[in-house]
Amino acid sequence: MLEVNNLSKNFAGTGRETEFAAVDGISFTLDAGECLGLIGESGCGKSTTARLITGLVQADAGSVLLEGEEILGRKGRRQREVYRKIQMVFQTPQDSFDPMQTLETGILEAFRNQGMSRKEACLHLPELLKKVELSSETAMRYPRETSGGECQRAAIARALAVQPSLLICDEATSALDAAVQAQIVQLLKKLQREEGLAMLWIGHDLALVRELCSRVIVMRQGKIVEQGETREVLEYPKEEYTKLLMEYSL
Numbered sequence: 001m002l003e004v005n006n007l008s009k010n011f012a013g014t015g016r017e018t019e020f021a022a023v024d025g026i027s028f029t030l031d032a033g034e035c036l037g038l039i040g041e042s043g044c045g046k047s048t049t050a051r052l053i054t055g056l057v058q059a060d061a062g063s064v065l066l067e068g069e070e071i072l073g074r075k076g077r078r079q080r081e082v083y084r085k086i087q088m089v090f091q092t093p094q095d096s097f098d099p100m101q102t103l104e105t106g107i108l109e110a111f112r113n114q115g116m117s118r119k120e121a122c123l124h125l126p127e128l129l130k131k132v133e134l135s136s137e138t139a140m141r142y143p144r145e146t147s148g149g150e151c152q153r154a155a156i157a158r159a160l161a162v163q164p165s166l167l168i169c170d171e172a173t174s175a176l177d178a179a180v181q182a183q184i185v186q187l188l189k190k191l192q193r194e195e196g197l198a199m200l201w202i203g204h205d206l207a208l209v210r211e212l213c214s215r216v217i218v219m220r221q222g223k224i225v226e227q228g229e230t231r232e233v234l235e236y237p238k239e240e241y242t243k244l245l246m247e248y249s250l
């Protein structure tokens with residue numbers, strides 16, 4: 001469903017270094033309905049990879065095919081099509097909702113962006129809230145009046161409102177305590193199973209990667225150092241770097 005080829009991005013460096021490659025010629029694929037993990041130390045280029053795929057950052061080289069079509073370098077309406085098909089969920093959901101609007105209004109807006117009338121959007125809302133196990137009372141609150149877990153459920157609902165084929169979760173549970181983290185992971189697993197949603201899971205917690213992802217990619221300094229089936233890579237890592245990453249996360 002997603003095919004990333006030789007994707008690269010340079011940023012201006014600091015000091016004597018003029019430029020450095022935050023993402024350095026990476027290639028991978030993601031199948032429909034699959035959950036692929038992206039791991040590596042802080043600063044190795046995981047979030048930049050996600051931003052390149054969604055078009056939030058312009059790539060310097062490479063290609064990204066979504067369902068066989070090039071999505072890099074798109075503008076206007078064609079780029080908005082990409083935003084509909086690929087949705088992102090971030091670490092701090094409170095930041096991605098307008099503080100002056102209730103969660104419900106934010107979710108309804110996502111329906112409206114697809115061209116639905118307000119009436120139609122309101123009709124679809126209960127089913128969506130049920131899907132993410134969020135009560136309508138909670139959805140009527142402002143982001144500051146909700147817990148991190150509730151707000152993350154609302155963020156997932158808003159992402160699902162446009163019926164994406166790929167959900168990119170960038171440290172989506174890192175700011176939550178262990179119990180709420182487990183609930184959100186269970187919810188994502190259910191959605192993946194029931195909706196056939198493909199997921200790119202970016203995170204540091206290898207136990208969660210084991211639980212969610214069938215395959216995993218290990219990145220270091222903008223490059224892919226190892227990729228394969230999660231069990232294989234995490235139980236029998238071939239690269240010293242992967243072994244180190246596992247030692248540090250124990």
Ligand SMILES: Nc1ncnc2c1ncn2[C@@H]1O[C@H](COP(=O)(O)OP(=O)(O)OP(=O)(O)O)[C@@H](O)[C@H]1O
Binds near residue numbers: 011
């Ligand atoms: N807009 C930008 N301008 C300049 N440098 C950037 C920019 N965005 C990211 N970088 C740099 O690119 C590198 C990769 O950053 P990125 O956020 O992709 O890492 P990451 O693996 O997601 O890290 P973390 O796990 O801490 O979120 C880092 O050195 C970062 O400082």
